[in-house]
Amino acid sequence: MRPTISELMTSLGCTKWPERWAEIYDGIMDQYEKYGCEFADPIFYDKLGDRYNCLKDYREYYKEAAAEIAKDDNLCRLLMLLCTVAKDRGHAPSEFEQFTPPVAPGGKREIKYDMLTGLVMCATYDYTYGLLTAHHVPEKHINYIMNIYSAMISTFKARNNGAPGAMSWTWYQRTAVEAILYRTGRLEIEINLKFSQRAMVFRNLADKDTLVTLAAAGKFHRDGHLLGSKYFEDEEGSFEGVVEESDDAYIGYPYDERGLVVNKKRTLKKSEWEKYIEPGDPVVGLHIPPGGGMTPEKVDEAFKEAKEFLDTCYPDFKYKAITCASWLMDPQLCTILGEDANISKFIRRFIPLCHKSMGRGVMSFVFLQPKPAEAVIENLPEETSLQRKIKQHYLNGGCVYEWGGFIPKDRI
Numbered sequence: 001m002r003p004t005i006s007e008l009m010t011s012l013g014c015t016k017w018p019e020r021w022a023e024i025y026d027g028i029m030d031q032y033e034k035y036g037c038e039f040a041d042p043i044f045y046d047k048l049g050d051r052y053n054c055l056k057d058y059r060e061y062y063k064e065a066a067a068e069i070a071k072d073d074n075l076c077r078l079l080m081l082l083c084t085v086a087k088d089r090g091h092a093p094s095e096f097e098q099f100t101p102p103v104a105p106g107g108k109r110e111i112k113y114d115m116l117t118g119l120v121m122c123a124t125y126d127y128t129y130g131l132l133t134a135h136h137v138p139e140k141h142i143n144y145i146m147n148i149y150s151a152m153i154s155t156f157k158a159r160n161n162g163a164p165g166a167m168s169w170t171w172y173q174r175t176a177v178e179a180i181l182y183r184t185g186r187l188e189i190e191i192n193l194k195f196s197q198r199a200m201v202f203r204n205l206a207d208k209d210t211l212v213t214l215a216a217a218g219k220f221h222r223d224g225h226l227l228g229s230k231y232f233e234d235e236e237g238s239f240e241g242v243v244e245e246s247d248d249a250y251i252g253y254p255y256d257e258r259g260l261v262v263n264k265k266r267t268l269k270k271s272e273w274e275k276y277i278e279p280g281d282p283v284v285g286l287h288i289p290p291g292g293g294m295t296p297e298k299v300d301e302a303f304k305e306a307k308e309f310l311d312t313c314y315p316d317f318k319y320k321a322i323t324c325a326s327w328l329m330d331p332q333l334c335t336i337l338g339e340d341a342n343i344s345k346f347i348r349r350f351i352p353l354c355h356k357s358m359g360r361g362v363m364s365f366v367f368l369q370p371k372p373a374e375a376v377i378e379n380l381p382e383e384t385s386l387q388r389k390i391k392q393h394y395l396n397g398g399c400v401y402e403w404g405g406f407i408p409k410d411r412i
Contacts, residue, residue, distance in 0.1 A: 012075065016098060018098045025081065037080040039066065039083045040079055041070065042064075045062040057147075058153045062119060065118070068111060072112065082123075086123045101113075101117060102116070109160060109165070111165070114164065141313075148176045153166060155168075159369070184303075185298060186294065187287065187302040191284060195281040195321065198217040199353050200250075201406075202250060206272065211276065214250065214255070216279060220238060220241050220253070221233075221234070222239070223260070229356050231399060241253055249270060250268045260354055276320075282317060285323055294343055307412060323405070325403070326361065327366070329350065330402070330403040336393050351406055352403060359401055361401075363375040366387060
């Protein structure tokens, strides 16, 4: 007997799903009951891997998960529903944000639950490959995106004592499936983004190298951090970061060289300053995958390759800057690690901008904690110099914030 969508979701512990799924559910179940679910057949992943030269590192995990799901009719039905939605790119990105995936009873690690989202991603390979070939993307970049889910599984394993699984559903939906994330040397670039920093950048008309950045959105602590960040939650003396415009000037609170906002307004005369970068302008996002070192030479090569790739494959994408948001951007690291550290040299390439942060990024990416908000500082590992220094910083009452920054295109 066919379960209703509510019965199906309840049986699997899914607490939230989009209303539209109820409208398409019966049609998808008709197909499932007539033809079965190809995504629950291990052979599907052999064929997919051979066709696109993908699933190289962890194909056996996909096949094992599929075989286990095939034994569970409710999970099989859910997989069929999710894969059908995944292929509908007009709905999938927003609808998956409204969905809570099932978890194994008792919170145990079970591959049929932990790999479920990874299997769903496989339903999108044809779509992604079509996007890549339409832009004549070089083979090495196609190969990178078609195998990017290996990083997803590796990260899950690192955070869960070696158990296989998939993660970052929303992240990979946006970047990998839509083919907007590319590896250029040591770094990754994300295209088709909009400048979303809480800032507006102005350029001096007489000296094009002179820039001033004004806070353009958000409420700031009296010390310059975004209000609500860890240790900066007291509203006394806070102020709104809004750029005012008169007939002859722009007026607002400027960011200082640390990326904090100064609680003193500055006036920029229109006869001397022009808008240069503002919210909504096209930018390239920069991401820093783990491993490989961060020497200045490697970063230079990555930027050079990125520019050449964008000019060749996306010539109509007229980006104004490269932006980055990461724990690796916190200017405090220059002091914690030393001014000569490669991370410090990387940070100094950017014009810094504070972000609202509770300092949990390092818990995920440096200490590999599966539940960053619950990490106990005293119990954090000390296996590397980076871990030891950052842990000591926290033990001393400090915090490493997720920070933002940008490099104007003409400075890359």
